[in-house]
Amino acid sequence: MAEVVTKGVGRVERTADRAEVQVGFETTGSTRDEAVNALTARITGVEAALTGPGVEVRSRQLHVHDNWDGKRRSGSRATQNYVVRVDDLARLDDLLAALVTAEPSWLGGPNWQLADDSEAVREAQREAVVDARRRAEGYVQALGARLGPLHRLADGDAETWAGDSSRVMAAYGGGSPGAAPEVGRLNLEAQQITVTIRCTATWSLLD
Incomplete structure (x- = not known):
């Protein structure tokens, strides 16, 4: 046939109707403990912004390593990277403002999705x-x-x-200290x- x-x-x-944001924070110190302690202080306020209905942290990744200048150790570096999903888009602007105010090392998004x-x-x-x-x-x-x-x-x-x-x-690097970014x-x-x-x-x- x-x-x-x-x-x-x-x-x-x-x-x-869904957004995803990636954000990372990085600190340095003379030792690994010092770098991690500085990172912990840096993200304490950030964690509060990542709670509540409509916002979910999909992943947290911590990296701690020594810096080297040739064969000589020159301090340590600590980073924590987040992937955050926002199901309530009405909260997106406030979340981004809070993250930017925390002065991350980098911030990317939103990447748009369908729930x-x-x-x-x-x-x-x-x-x-x-x-x-x-x-x-x-x-x-x-x-x-x-x-x-x-x-x-x-x-x-x-x-x-x-x-x-x-x-x-x-x-975000402009504006007066403590001012919320628009x-x-x-x-x-x-x-x-x-x-x-x-x-x-x-x-x-x-x-």
């Missing part, structure tokens, strides 16, 4: 199948034949992409997330 094989693509957009992409995936799947069938009907019409039933459907890889999703913020003026609105589904469909070709 003759067959026609077509590929279909479905794309849908949704507004991100649940299942509905978007299902819609993109439907669009992909419709696209595959539309292509098949075009080939069948060109051949002067008829499109038969679907024989096989192969799923492609789902892709989730946020256009311009990563806005990188540098450590993070809201950076226009860090939730971005559009594009969910893409691809499929390959095999249809019978009737005379």
Whole structure:
């Protein structure tokens, strides 16, 4: 039996409802203990900003190592890196302001995400199948034949992409001591997330 094989693509957009922020703090000291103690003092206030509903620390990574100047040890360095997930976007600006005020060594984000992409995936799947069938009907019409039933459907890889999703913020160094940075003026609105589904469909070709 003759067959026609077509590929279909479905794309849908949704507004991100989750954000992820990466932040790191670094301190130095003449010894490892001194570097760690300085780091502990540095992040004490930060930990308080990372608690509460809608904010979750996904990971904490501590690194402590000696610095070397050639073959001579020249003190120690301690860093702690965080990955923070924000499910309540109303808290995002306040969280970023608190992190920037703590003067991190680096701060990156937000990276925009969908908390649940299942509905978007299902819609993109439907669009992909419709696209595959539309292509098949075009080939069948060109051949002067008829499109038969679907024989096989192969799923492609789902892709989730946020256009311009990563806005990188540098450590805050301006303003008067203790002044809260005006993070809201950076226009860090939730971005559009594009969910893409691809499929390959095999249809019978009737005379």
